[in-house]
Amino acid sequence: MSEAKKDHHDDHHDDHMKVYWLVFVGLLIGTVITVLASKIKLGGYMDVTLALAIAICKASLVLIFFMHLREAARIVKLVAAGTFLWLIILLAYPVVDIASRYWIAVEPGWLNPHAELSGPADTE
Amino acid sequence: MATATAEHHENYLTELKTIKSWLLTLDHKRVGLLYLFSIVFFFLIGGTAAALFRLDLATAEADVLSHETYNKLFTMHGVVMIFFFLVPSVPAVLGNFLLPLMLGAKDVAFPRLNLASWYIFMIGGTFTLVAVLMGGVDTGWTFYTPYSSTYANTNVIMAALGVFITGFSSILTGVNFVVTVHKMRCPGLTWFRLPLFVWSLYATSLIMVLGTPVLAITIFLLILERGLGIGVFDPKLGGDPVLFQHMFWFYSHPAVYIMILPGFGVISDVMACFSRKRVYGYEFVAMSSMAIAVIGFFVWGHHMFVSSQSIYAGMVFSFLTFLVGIPTAIKIFNWTATMFRGSVWLEAPMLYALGFIGLFLIGGLTGLYLSTMALDVHLHDTYFVVAHFHYVMVGGMMMAWLCGVHFWWPKMTGRLYSAYWSKMSAILVFAGFNFTFFPQFIMGYMGMPRRYHIYPKEFEVFHQMSTLGASIMGLGLLMALCYFTHSWFRGEKATQNPWYAFGLEWTHTQTPPITHNFEEDPVVTREAYDYEDESIYTNEDKARA
Amino acid sequence: MSADHHDHPPYQAHHFDSMEQQNQSSMMGMWLFMAQEIMFFGGLFAAYMAYRFSYPAAWVAGASTLDVNLGFINTLVLICSSFTVILMVMAARKGSDKGIMGWLVATMVLGAAFLGIKYVEYTGKFDHHLFPGKNFDTHYVMGKMAAHPEKYAEFKGMGIDWVHELVGHESHDHESGDKHHGSEDDHAKEGAHGDAGDHGDHGGHALPADATAPLGIALYFGLYFAMTGTHALHMVIGIGIGIWLLVKTKRGAWCSEYHPYIEYFGLYWHFVDIVWIFLFPLLYLI
């Protein structure tokens, strides 16, 4: 463990710190932005999409820098990527199902699938 | 090439004898045996339940059992057999014992975690058994809402907790195995030199890690719904019971592959050994395991064709299900082709392996019926389904498990079992099994619904066949239990490599292995299943000397 | 000293050939554990998406009952805690036990602060009978809706047509509304009276007699409690682990080359932070 090595270690450490500070500030700004963004009504599912987009950016900041994915081993990156792929499958399929469930064989009026459900949920 | 030294050392069984040394062991081999004893125990419980209601089903009326008792029995049979026998059977017992040996490693990557997962498994098991003792559960192993969350008045929460906890045991095992396969391979052991058993374990572990947590959270939500009234799936609050089925099957269909893939691995190794020949199309068999593991995640919806899920989603699921059939077909052909121009030795493990191929073939082909939408509408929730998954799970997985246990028993215990009786039991189990479940295909197409306690008269004759066959199968299994017990205490000492098998666990360490597996760290220089390797045949004498 | 193949540092487990192998293995194992955590929460998010898609009105109404400011503060608290964790890890890499302990304590304090604020929020929800189950009562939600009917213009059906009629004309008579609750059933009644104050403060319209909560409102709160609850549980576990690490660090278990659990605690904490980064907008802001 020579001096040179130690210095190297240290300035390595320092420019790490710079990055972390930037990320930290970035996250704070991101949070403020989502709150502001939620004030504008885009209507439909746009609000959710926007909020999700910002959240994904913030999350990837944490993943890549705070969780060191950037300098992680290839296999670790693979694990992370694969997991998110699987996550998407899990999230997408039920929604796709529900969305396409009434494409056919839905009559108007009293056969509306929700007609029977009394409005307020507090009908125990 | 390095080989085990001649004189017999203390082995992992004899080195320490105290109970404490077993309960606190970090040795993957001992953990494997702990699992072996525990799941045999659970298997007996599940089997007893099955025996009871099969007896009752012999006649159309309710003879011995009340409706409640019947429902509780088949639920107990399902929960215990699936979560406490089938899922851990090969990975936790054979996998734990063999994985490091096959990789030439001293242990799995995380020995403590390994032991911990056994304890978690036992805690989960205890919860389930307590649920049974407190009066049982009657929801079926699928825990479908809203029946399980609102209407059932049995110990759903307790049983669900058991499943929830056990889930983490298999997650941790999965993490352990994946890391072990990646990081613990000995020099020279490249990916395509791995035994196919390791490939299948690897695929299984991936499913365990990615699938099981979803079951955990689903069960967790079910518990919240039942316990606190957080009605996430409650239709009375606008919730969607079909969503529960989606989340449940997202794990529980891949779980089917958790149960069967390790079986594939066992069969591959055994076919190679008893044909003295490399498995035909090694790369294809290995890759097909991975393919099954991946595609297996995209097909869960075929359990829900009549559940009022979207017909379009249904079509996608149906299509993908057929795709899973292809790699499975490849495996069957390759195993059969492995014997071609080989040197076939019909010992008990081989009999089980051949039985597996036959039964799993039928199981797989009848799977096609159930992925065909129009047919599944008729067959869903009938005895056809029951027969199908018993052909895959019992005819496939249980046979594979027995096959593996027969194959590696000498390595585990250092003792041999009676060749004659083992063959007898193999034949009895095979015959009894077919007699039990084949009639159920016919019944199923005639429309006999599953989970029926009393049923129309015309099905009686088929049920009586089933009951008869079940008793034959039970006889065969008890036989196996007997000669294994005998072998454990009095069995003849095994030589280092009684089957002349290829593989580090046979050629590079004594029988039974020493605690740290290998005298000197092995180095692999040969391809997998290289039965031209003479050391296979010479070790025999070295060990004797 | 750097990881080396030939000499075995005391903290190298017997079954590994080198520190390098050990570190890579345990790091990979930790990430696989993360993978299962992601899938675990994934189940909750799947349920969320399914119902968010089916019952948009309920989500808007439900979110209107949450305090965005508290959520916002909590988000900042968690982000800060993530940063202190990073500082802890850096300190560990420098090999300074003091640094580790200092930042670890800071992290746990922030975590505790988060839980404290969550506790305040939860009690509020319970007071308004917003916890699904026996005492679940939607009049508080309907009051909030009546306060800002315009937000619901785009939602047809969903059992909230009464809101559309409110858009435009003003009135401050709550009695009609409360009378109506009285007539409904007992717990609804007490709920209504419990919330009388809150009915006041929205200062918007009275609850018309035919007022009904949007379809699936109970699912929103069910998921709200399930998701934030599971997340809070992870926080508690994290703090528990932190205490254990504190003890270990005090015993001087780490050096600059070997401090795995510090790193893994960091990963775990960041993950919990990420979950919240999603929960905040998905539950509070829409």
Add this chain to the structure above:
Amino acid sequence: MNFSFPTFPEAQSKYAEQVDWLYAYLNAVTFFFTILVTVLIVVFVTKYKRKSQDDRVPWQHEGKWLEITGSVIPFFLAMVMFFWGAKLHFNNRIAPEDAMEILVTGKQWMWKVQHPNGKREINELHVPVNQPIKLTMTSEDVIHSFYIPNLRIKQDVLFGRYTRVWFEADKVGNSHLFCAEFCGTEHSAMVGTVYIMSESDYQAWLTGEGAMAGDSPVEAGEKLFSSLGCIGCHHNGTQPETPALQGPSLVGAFGREEEMNNGEKLIVDEDYLLESIVNPNAKIVKPYRENIMPTFKGQVTETQLMQLIEYIKSLKGGEQTAEQKTGAAGS
């Protein structure tokens, strides 16, 4: 009894026959591969049997042909199954315009059916032949599954949602009606019969009293007692008396003094029985719950009411009455 040994369900509609053809195709494929592999195994095992442990097998070169054929051929066979099955299923989702709509409600543990003219029946479904029937189904509690084997149709039934299935029977005759989704204690008792009748018989049935002629009132009442599903909840001495029975035992009920949920006591007489059948929630015997028993107003004619009451009167409990009451109170 005549011992018949059927191995194949009757097909009572065109769709059912189409499904059977698909089934035949899959059977052909299955048998082919099963026999193929079995024969190969037997041949290899005998032909390549190990003579001695000194046998050695040289490393053999492998072509890829087995994998290619072994994946391409099954793939095409499977695609035939997929398209055939999916098309058949898809075409039979949408009922024709002129379909007659019948409402079906599943509840633990009975099927309630309502015909267009308002006529109701329980655990029975009378339909005319050669007439498209559209069933619009929902559940009052858990998930049930409406299954008619002879028509090869099945559809889950959920609370708060309407699921549909339609069929056009082309053969007169009876078929089973099953609940295929496990729905609780008496799941296996949630069965019934589908009567596929000629148009004229159907009309006769719609207007008629349900042919009970010839029986004594008690016998007729007994038939009704099971056909209306009373037997599902009320002990009448034939089925085991379990706490799961949701209604009070009727054995020896007549003339017994019962305490009502509202505390009042009364002697069970004809008037009370009559009221309980047409308006079940009026007076409920302790400790049973309301809204379990459906009203049978409109489903049973006056004569049938009389027959039922006569039957209930005929259920003499004798001395074990007391013990039965405690048994019932256990629920």
